Amino acid sequence: MHIGIFKNYDMKSIPSNSIVVLLARIFLGGLFVVASLDKITDPQAFANAILQYKVVGPTFAMLTATILPSLELLCGLSLIIGLYPRGCALLLTVMLVGFTILVASALFRGLDISCGCFTQDPNASKINLQKILENCGLIILSVWLLFNKNQGSSLLQLFTKRQDNSV
Amino acid sequence: MRQTFYEALLLIAAAIILGFAYTYATKQGFFAKTQPAPAVALANIDMISLDQARGAFESRQSVFVDARHEFDFLAGHIQGAVNIPLKMYGTLQSRLGGVAKDKLLIVYCDGAECNSSIELSIKLLESGFTNVKVFFGGWQEWKSAGLPTEQ
Numbered sequence: 001m002h003i004g005i006f007k008n009y010d011m012k013s014i015p016s017n018s019i020v021v022l023l024a025r026i027f028l029g030g031l032f033v034v035a036s037l038d039k040i041t042d043p044q045a046f047a048n049a050i051l052q053y054k055v056v057g058p059t060f061a062m063l064t065a066t067i068l069p070s071l072e073l074l075c076g077l078s079l080i081i082g083l084y085p086r087g088c089a090l091l092l093t094v095m096l097v098g099f100t101i102l103v104a105s106a107l108f109r110g111l112d113i114s115c116g117c118f119t120q121d122p123n124a125s126k127i128n129l130q131k132i133l134e135n136c137g138l139i140i141l142s143v144w145l146l147f148n149k150n151q152g153s154s155l156l157q158l159f160t161k162r163q164d165n166s167v
Numbered sequence: 168m169r170q171t172f173y174e175a176l177l178l179i180a181a182a183i184i185l186g187f188a189y190t191y192a193t194k195q196g197f198f199a200k201t202q203p204a205p206a207v208a209l210a211n212i213d214m215i216s217l218d219q220a221r222g223a224f225e226s227r228q229s230v231f232v233d234a235r236h237e238f239d240f241l242a243g244h245i246q247g248a249v250n251i252p253l254k255m256y257g258t259l260q261s262r263l264g265g266v267a268k269d270k271l272l273i274v275y276c277d278g279a280e281c282n283s284s285i286e287l288s289i290k291l292l293e294s295g296f297t298n299v300k301v302f303f304g305g306w307q308e309w310k311s312a313g314l315p316t317e318q
Contacts, residue, residue: 043190043195044195044238048236048237048252051237059242066187066197068186070181073185074182078178086174087170087173087174087178088178
């Protein structure tokens with residue numbers, strides 16, 4: 001069985017779990033890459049979104065808006081290509097738990113605000129219970145990736161292997 | 168597990184460097200600079216001085232409108248001011264919903280180097296407010312004069 005980038009790689013040598021882990025990494029990593037883009041393009045708007053949660057002051061909000069999008073982007077990309085997958089999974093878990101607590105506390109305090117997760121548009125849909133459930137699902141996925149003995153195939157290794165095979 | 172923590176720390180360090188390098192290169196976030204006011208707009212808007220702004224404040228016959236980002240507004244603003252960030256005018260103009268159209272509105276932003284107060288004034292005039300003035304010295308001049316502020 002040969003598919004796309006794996007066409008020069010013997011798929012039988014990869015346990016099926018590796019493919020599942022790889023797909024999970026691509027899904028979770030891709031999600032964080034997409035989430036980071038809007039924040040990176042407008043840190044000021046993201047800082048405003050953080051301030052709406054009324055948890056931190058302006059300076060810390062701007063500091064977060066400066067660093068967090070880059071961290072999301074780096075973790076997302078690293079997870080996709082399989083570079084430091086456990087380190088990425090750890091950071092994504094910590095971030096997701098933090099986001100979930102933040103959203104839950106905002107809901108508890110009755111704040112009617114938009115999430116600021118994927119878009120900084122103030123007219124975007126407001127935070128709700130569904131957001132928390134979505135995050136819980138992602139937390140389960142990232143924890144599974146963190147503690148899974150099989151870290152899945154590294155795309156870097158696959159490409160390297162492909163080159164080796166073609167020589 | 169120790170290896171995992173090292174990987175995470177490495178990623179955090181890389182993100183800090185990348186985040187600050189990017190915002191520095193694009194002049195955003197902590198490194199943002201305000202744009203100089205356009206001369207064309209300056210010619211069409213009534214400007215008031217610090218003394219005039221103070222007089223209007225003390226008379227309590229006016230509403231101060233802060234055109235800066237909420238981020239800056241929360242850090243400190245003229246006492247009693249209403250925050251309508253320029254970019255969010257469409258969404259937040261309702262904050263002036265209870266204000267009479269002929270009420271004196273004094274719009275300000277950070278100071279002489281920003282133009283969001285002028286742009287917001289134009290939007291307010293277009294929305295039907297008839298008595299809109301710009302306090303061009305803005306937040307910096309007000310704060311330096313030791314006039315009433317709040318956070």
